Amino acid sequence: MLKRLIKQFAVSGALISLSVAVVSLTGSGLIAGDNTIGFKLVASAFIAVLFGVICLVLIRLNLTLQQTIAQREESELSLVKLSSAVTNSGASIAITDTKGIIEYINDKFCELTGYEQSDTIGRSIDLIGLTQFPNGEEVPTWDMNCLKDNWKGDLLSHKKDGSHFWCTTTISAVYDKNNEISNYIVSGIDITELKEASSAMKQLALFDVLTGLANRRLFIDRMGQSIAASQRRQNIAALLFLDLDQFKRINDTLGHDAGDELLLIVAERLKSCVRAQDTVARLGGDEFTILLNDINDIQSISHIANQILKELKEPIMLGKHEVIISTSIGITLTPNDSQEVDSLMKNADLALYQAKERGRDCYYFFTEELNTKALKLLHIEQELRHALQMDEFSLVYQPQVCLKTGSISSIEALIRWNHPERGLVAPDEFISIAEETGLIVQIGEWVLKNACMQTQMLQQLTGQSIKVAVNLSSRQFSDPNLEQVIADVIEETDLNPKYLEIEVTESMLMNNIDKVIEQLNRIKSTGSTITIDDFGSGYSSLSYLKRLPVxxxxxxxxxxxxxxxxxxxxxxxxxxxxxxxxxxxxxIAEGVENIDQRDFLVINKCDYAQGYYFSKPLTFEDLYRFFTAEQLKSA
Structure with a gap:
């Protein structure tokens, strides 16, 4: 209505002004002689012209008003079209003005956030942003800086009820016909489940499932970062290797559930002994590692190590059982000992074994001497592998004498290494290394096979029913296929199994008594007999002795x-x-070296004895000659 009135008024005024101007000018020319009348006519013409100008201005204003109204109607139409386009979208949609004030939201936005139309229209879009980070962790969240064209990202936002959700967000600008931004479209899709699944996968990939500590992969990554940081800051970092001294006994005795509970308690105690910037990890089993960062003096490392030793020895309740454990700790430093992750891991492992050799329940710093020893052991391992391939091992036999008759009742097979450069090498120099490397299994099978084969041959040559005793290593004894190995050797060598004695050390019987009994029964099922070697060196077999099938x-x-x-x-x-x-x-009494010892054993009715008093260990050839000489004497 206003537009129409302005338009009519402006056109009519312009026509009237033009007519008055013409009449006035004409009149001034016709009545030029009358000054008063002429002046009035000129004035009237001037007023008419002025009125016409005003009318033209009003016409211009009318055109501007029409353009403004048209633009507003166009903008409203555009917003309506946008709203109509996104109403049925599968994504959460919000339309804001250039300052982030919400002008429209679709139903999906309401469903996702819990906000209604009345809660949001006219409010800033940052109402879905976080005011506090969960658990103190900084994560990407909504910020007004995101409000720009072609912005994309994953944001943690919050709903009306305060709960959080992850949303993959895209922001697009809407331009008017003057190529200026008029609105922003904020589009989002809920990816909370995807984020949680990704977080769970990351947890599995980088953290120990049982304890939640860093696993080997994450620990090695942090070691690399720590090495670089120590170089920049000119300080040191320490790597600690730990394992629990009594874990296997507790795990076997109380069960795996109790073992898992123990590991959880140990993990918490270890975390309590270190600082926030340090890392505690579990590599597997009862093996833990600790990375101490930003260390300025070795004394602080010793203090932490002592605190760990003290903390772990505090009693632990596992169900109704109270247990006390200890640990051994190996420590290496960077950059002092090495600046390579692999070398530091090796150094700490060597130091750990040194701590065990010193009696356990202690810590030990890596030294170059340990590295030299490790290289020597590695060299021996390589030589042992070569010895197996080149048949450099041989057997000697020490007779076991019946104290009633004085005759040889059996022989104990003992291995020797005929080294091509060092000559004859005693078992004490290589058996422990063979145990550590696992080569003892192959070596043990070689001993079993050759001892049975040579004993069967000796029986044929001498006509005597000689028994042979073969020692088992702890690794062999724990082999579930041991029964089959023994049976195969007996069949291959054709030795009557009653002439085979299997010797196991008392220390092998200390763990799970039920499993030990099962394994001993499997050995006896082959027809061989069982001897407990080194009896009395342990501390618990006596109470189980009546149950053991030996x-x-x-x-x-x-x-x-x-x-x-x-x-x-x-x-x-x-x-x-x-x-x-x-x-x-x-x-059987071993180590008999004089007649007084023999007489004491005879008086106490010991059955058999062996030692240098009777004979030193003999090669197969010497043993055959020994038996031949005995036969000649008796003849």
Whole structure:
């Protein structure tokens, strides 16, 4: 209506002004002689012209008003079209002005955020942003800086009820016909489940499932960062290797659930001993590692190590059982010892073994001496592999004499290494290394096979029913296929199994007694007999002895060596013989070196004995000659 009135008024005024101007000018020319009348006519003409100008201005204003109204209608139409286009979109949509004020939201936005139209229209879009980060962790969240054309990203936002959700967000600008931004379209899709799944996968990839500590992969990555940081800051970082000294015994005795609970408690105690910038990791089993960053003096490392030793020895309740554990710790430093991750891991492992050798429940710093020792052990390992391939091993046999008759009842097979450069190498120099590397399994099978084969041959040559005793390593004893290995060797060598004695050390019987009994029964099922070697060197087998399916006890040489000077050794040895006989077991005493020791054993009714008093270990050829000489004497 206003537009129409302005338009009519402006056109009419312009026509009237033009007519008045013409009449006025004409009149002024016709009546030029009358000054008063002429002046009035000129004035009237001027007013008419002025009125016409005003009318023209009004016409211009009318055109501007029409353009403004048209633009507003166009903008409203554009917003309506945008709203109509996104109403049924599968994404959450919000349309804002250039300052981020919400002008429109679709139903999906309401469904996702919990906000209604009345809650949002006229408010800033940052109402869905976080005011506080969850758990103190900084994460990408909504910010007004995101409000620009072609912005994309994953944002953690919050709903009306305060709960959080992840949203992959795209922001697009809407331009008017003057190529200026008039609105922003904020589009989002809920990806919370995807983020949670990704986080779970990351947790599995980088963290230990049981304890939640860093795993090997994450720990090695952080070690690399720590090495670089120590170089920049001119300080040191420390790597600690730990394992629990009594874990296997507790795990086997109380079960794996108790073992898992123990590991969880240990993990928490370790975390309590270090700082926020340090890393505690579990590599597997009962092996833990700790990375100490930004260290300025070694004393602080020793303090933390002592704190760990103290903390772990505090009693732990596992169900109804109270257990006390300890740990051994190996420590290496960067850049002092190395600046390579692999080298530092190796160094810490070497230091850990040194701590164990020193009696456990202690820590030990890596030294170059340890590295030299490790290289030597590696060299020996390589030589042992070569020895297996080149058949450099041989057997010697020490006779075991029946103390009643004085005749040889059996022989113990002992391995020797015929080194091409160092000559004959005693077992003490390589058996422990073979145990650590796992080569003892192959070596043990070689000993078993050759001992049975040569004993069967000796029986044929001498006509005597000689038994052979073969020692098992702890790795062999724990092999579930041991029964089959023994059976295969007996069949291959054609030795009657009653002439084979399998010797196991007392330390092998200390763990899970039920599993030990099962394994011993499997060995006996082959027809061979079982001897407990080094009896008396342990501390718990005596209570289980009546349950163990064994045939012979071998008294440890430590109790025989000082007879008859040491009265305690005499009492212990006589007690072992008496207990064994009460349980219907035979007894062998090893390490007999003089007649007094032999006489003491005879008086206490020991069944068999072996040692240098009777014979040193003999090669197969010497053993054959020994038997031949004995036969000649008896003849």
């Amino acid at each position: 045939d012979i006890l071998k008294v440890d040489r430590e109790f025989v060596r000082d007879i008859p000077e040491d009265l305690n050794d005499m009492e212990i040895t006589s007690a072992i013989i008496a207990i064994a006989h009460k349980l219907n077991l035979k007894v």
